[in-house]
Amino acid sequence: MQQNSTSPPRRGLTRDRVAEEAALLADEVGLGKLTLTALADRLGVRQPSLYKHIDSMAGLHRDIAVHAKRELGEVLARASVGRSGADAITAMSHSYRDWAVKHPARYEASNLMPAADDVEDAAVSLAAIQVIADVLTAYELDGDDAVDAIRAFRSTLHGFVSYESAGAFAWSANVDRSFGRLVNGFIVALAQWKSSPAKHPGL
Template sequence: MPRAGLNQQIVVREAARLADEVGYDKLTLAALANRLGVALPSLYKHVKGADALAQKLSALVTAEIADEMTTAAAGRSGDDALRAVADAYRSYARRHPGRFPAGQRVPDSADPAHVAAGARAVGVVYAILSGYGIGGDAAVDGVRMFRAAVHGFVSLEAAGDFGLPREVDRSFDRMVAALGVAFRSWPGPEETGAE
């Protein structure tokens, strides 16, 4: 019998908290059931298994990141918006080191809320690029560049892979500034040979 008051949303939110405490790689259904004070089979009333939990956790993380990026971008444009959104993304990863990796899953097409959250996050970056005059197919390249740079940096930082003797914040600041320079000087189709 499932615990009274327990539902899928509570299970997923508790999984997120547990992941932040123990690490995403150590998040198991058994550990979550123990945390919730229920028998493992009781969790199956709310999530169909480990993969279903991972998908729901990914949807939660994607929505949280999209919310933070949207809030950071509000009322800003250009380099100011770029900096604020990059900082918000990095700040989220630092505050939620266990759940952050869960967000790196392609939104499940069967979960409209997950798809919408992914679209909101990408939409923030498209809006920033529009402020630089980058649109259409070129904006897809810009979104990929932003994500590769910011997510790549944040993931490497979270893994402790920056061992060189230089302040990491300074490196992040330079990278974001370089993205701004790149977006301000974005080549037009005639310069790239694209049509």
């Protein structure tokens, strides 16, 4: 049958489709400036219609985060496959940075913590971290040594990348070179990981 003159034509929206377009838009305007009206416009739909596919703005951020974590995990896995040790760390680091700089809002979302009861989010978060953990295993670290190394590696990459995305490296010196040396520095430190215990600050 032909549709009535005043009928709402159905777009083929799904929760995934909405999250994907949201990620694209957020990478353009910034995660914090993503609005449902702008997103609805892109999807050819009115703003309230989005609520058929999302719970809330926070829920949309969570959906973007889950997609992003999965994507980042795959990027890291692809970079490290077939490599080990310092080679794998270098490759993984550069892939991490490239992906993060290219998709700043997705990257920001990928660092959102899962809600306590969100098993899917927790799973993709863990999967991404597991790639890092597997690579660091080549240094025969375990227990607290391994946890400390993983935390150090994540911190190192995250700090650099978030400063870079924020435009915080103002001086003219080459940012690529700075990143390369940061990664090399981490590898140097990792080689002596077990023999460099933590000290507490002097009084």
